Amino acid sequence: MRYMLLICYDESFSPPETIGAETEAWVEEMDRRGVRKAGDRLRPASDATTVRVREDRAMLTDGPFAETKEQIAGFDLIECADLDEAIEVASRHPMAKVGMIEVRPFWEE
C-alpha cells in the first residue's frame, strides 16, 4: 500500500535548529527500511503559484491553492504493509512533533 505523507506546518511553527539533521536521519532510516520511495522539501507557500484554466483562460494567483494557516512543507511517498505501519513511519518524522503529517492513501487496484 502506498501513502503520501504531506508534511505540514502552521503559522505557530518555528523550526528547531536540529530539524534538518533529524529529518536527514529519518530519511536515511526509511530509505534503509525500504519504505520510502521518494520525497523532498518544498519552498514555502509564498513562493507558490496557483493555476486555474476556465473557459480556455489560464488564471494565475500568487500563493497556495488554499489560504489556510496550515501549509505543506514537503512530501514523502512511502510504501507500507498497512495504515498502522504508515502511521508509525509518519510519527517518527521530526515534523510530527512540531507540525503535522497527513497520511493519504493512493488509489490501489
Next chain:
Amino acid sequence: MGRVNAEVEAALSETFREEWGRIVATLIRTTHDWDLAEECAQEAFARALETWPRDGVPRRPGAWLTTTARNRAVDHLRRRTTLANKLEEVARMMQPNEPDDENEVGVEDDRLRLFFTCCHPALPLEAQVALTLRTLAGLRTAEIARAFLVAEPTMAKRLVRAKGKIRHAAIPYRVPPAHELPERTGAVLAVLYLLFNEGYVATSGENLVREGLTTEAIRLSRTLAGLMPDEPEVLGLLALMLLHDARRLARVDDGGDLVPLEDQDRNRWDRDAIAEGVRLLDVALGRKRPGPYQLQAAIAACHATATNAAATDWAQIAALYSLLARTAPSPVVELNRAVAVAMADGPAAGLELVTVLEASGELSGYHLLSATRADLLRRLERSAEASVSYREALELASTDAERRFLERRLAETMGSVCPA
C-alpha cells in the same frame, strides 16, 4: 405451531446475542469483506428462522449458524468474477481453521480483532461507536440511528464511510502488537464507556433503544473481559458499569424525576449486579495495575456497599477522587471530589474547592457546577446566594427531569429566604 415458533424465536434471539459478533468477526477475517460478512450472517439467521421451527433447534446452534454463514459466503464469492484471487479466497474459506498470522498477539478470537479494528483511532469516534454496535452487537442500522437521534440514511452513510476508510486506507484487521496494546485498549474502553453513558442518561422511557445501550455496553464489556481476562482496566470498566446499572430502578421515581443518591430506595438496587461488580473489581485490583476505570469502580463500590446513605464512607471516596485526579485529571473529577469533600469534611470545605474550580473557568456553562454550588450554599444556610445559583443551574439544565429537581430545590430554598 405458534408455541413452537415462540420457542424457536426465543432460542434464536438468545443465540443471536451470543453468536452474531463471532460469526461476523470470522467472516470478515476470511472474506476481507465487511458487507459480505454482515450479509451472510443475516442470511444464516434468516435460514434458521425458516428451518428451525420445522427441524428443531440444533444441538449446537452457534456451529450451525457459523457453517451456514460460511457456506453462503462461499456461494457469493463463487458467483462474483472468476479471477484467480477470488478462487483463492474461496479455496481458503473452505478450510475450517486458519493458522494465525505471526504478528498476532496469540489470541485467536476474531471478535478481539473486530473490537480493535472498529475502535481504530483513524476512524472518527462516532463511526467507531456505530461500527461496534453494528458488527459486534448486531444492532440494525435503524436502531443505531434511533439510539443516537440521527436519521437512518445519516447513520447508514456513517457506516459506509467507515468501512470505506478501513478498506481504502488499509486499516489492518488485527489485535495490535504488544507495545500498542495499552493505548489501543484504552480506545476500545472509551467507546464502550461512551455507549454506557449514552444509555445511562436516557431514563425517560421515550427511547428504549437508547436506554438499551447500557445493556449492550455491559454485554460488549463482558465479551471483552472474556477475551482479555488479564487486563485490569477491562475488568474495571465492566465492574463500573455493573455498579452504576445496579441502581437503575431506584434512580427515577414514578413521575420520571431523578432521585438523588442519598434518597434512593436501596432495596431497589440490584444486589447481584453489585456483588458481581465488587468481585470483578477485587480481581482487577489484585493485578496491581490501577487505572481510571478501576478507581471509578471503587468509588461506585463505596456507594453500592453502604447499607444506607449515612453509612457511606465519604472520606474514602474523597481519597479515591484525589487519586483519580492524579491519573486522569479533569474538571468534572475535581467537581466530584468537591462534593465528596463536602460530605466528609463539611460544606464549607467543599465550597472552597468549588470556588477554585469556578475561577479556572473550565466548567463555565456546566449546570452541575452551579447546582453543586447551590447545594453547598443551601447546606450552609446561605439561602439568598443558594437561590441565585439554583436559578443559574436552571438556565443551564438540559433535561426536564433535571429542571424539575432544581425547581423543587429552588422552591425549598426560597421558602427559607422569606422571614417567618
